[in-house]
Amino acid sequence: MGEAGPAIHCESLGRRFGRRWVLAHVDLTVERAESLLLAGANGSGKTTLLRVLAGLSRPSAGSVRILGSDPHSERLTCRRSLSMVSHRAYLYDGLTAIEMLRVWARLCERSISDAELDGLLEEVALIDHRDLAVGGFSSGMRKRLTFLRTRIENPDILLLDEPLAALDTAGMDLVEAWIEREVARGTTVVVASHAIPRMSRICKRALLLEDGQIAWEGPAAGLPAQLERQG
């Protein structure tokens, strides 16, 4: 994977489900170490865009390059540099928190000791639930555990879909601080969120989607004013 070029590059990207185009004519470039906030009403195409970028959904039109690679034909190369947290938990209810982390570590071929995994659980205040089945976790606890997956994967690009959903205030502060750390250490971060005030403080650039198309693009600090103008 080359060191030059943007982290994410989309040209005339489109995705349709049946006859309905959920994304259309999206031209997007996210530079390395840049942080981008995706905003838009429900159904505007934020999640679909993130899924296409993650390689979970094939574009119906146009092209996507992740660090210069195609997410489908160069699947593994992209997977190694990209991590995604969505509102889907990706957890097995029958496994305990520590077992879940062990599975992720093994799949990512990371040799992480149990002590290190305990440290990660401590970070998200789940250490007391280390040996409890994930099936008994609340949505917020599941979300916290899901975030640890990205810590294990240690990606160059981080895609976050509603990262603050289902979290309490402490959890939101925790995740916000963690995203800030990731941005500071040079990870490319793309966040789709409705928590505009919080996220526009962290992200440099913002993009507003409307009916699957880019309606506005500019500095994240200008997004709240733009949304106000649009009513």
Place this chain on the structure above:
Amino acid sequence: MRTVGQIVALVRKDLLLEWRGRTRGLSVVLFGVVTLLLFSFAVGPDTAALQTGAAGFLVLALLLSSTLALSESFRLEHENHALEGLLLAPVEPVALYYGKALSNTLFLLLLAPILTPVAVVLYAVEISLLDLAEVIGLWGLAAAGLSAPGTLFAAMTSRLRSQDVLLPLLLFPLVVPVMLGSVKAIDLVLTGDPMQQLGSWTMLLAGFDVIYWSLCGVLFTYVVEEGV
């Protein structure tokens, strides 16, 4: 080596979940025992007929139990969209397939030490311990031959409401060679092999296993790519 490590991790995860849940295991074992019982009731108290059909009944019990087991094997992967989580990891779909197919094979293999003695008692078959071990070995080959296409079709149908109907419809015609090979081979172990045919049937069974395991591994990539 990377892929092998990931396959091992996936198999361990599946077996752990299976052990924690145990309901699938219990229901599949009970289903297999009930099937064997039904065959003995259908044939009646004719010991000779029971002994003649023992191999067929045993393999049919495996086939019917396997559809139950296979259709359930992807249920856990769709809870909380765990399969999507696996696809996001740096894991080749081929590793996901072999992990799941191996778990299914091991699961079906575990039925052998339970169902074979039940069949031996129900159908009044006289076999030595060595023959019993041979039957379990052949059962393993049959289980592998069922699991390979079964895992592929279970993945294909796992999100459909009609999975319970579609899976056997797709699977049964494809596994006819495995059924024939395993029934014949197990029958030769149970009733004697004067013409030394066991080796040929076992080779046929193993040959189909190799074909299924190679082909289905390649096809699985296309199944999961847009199917999550």
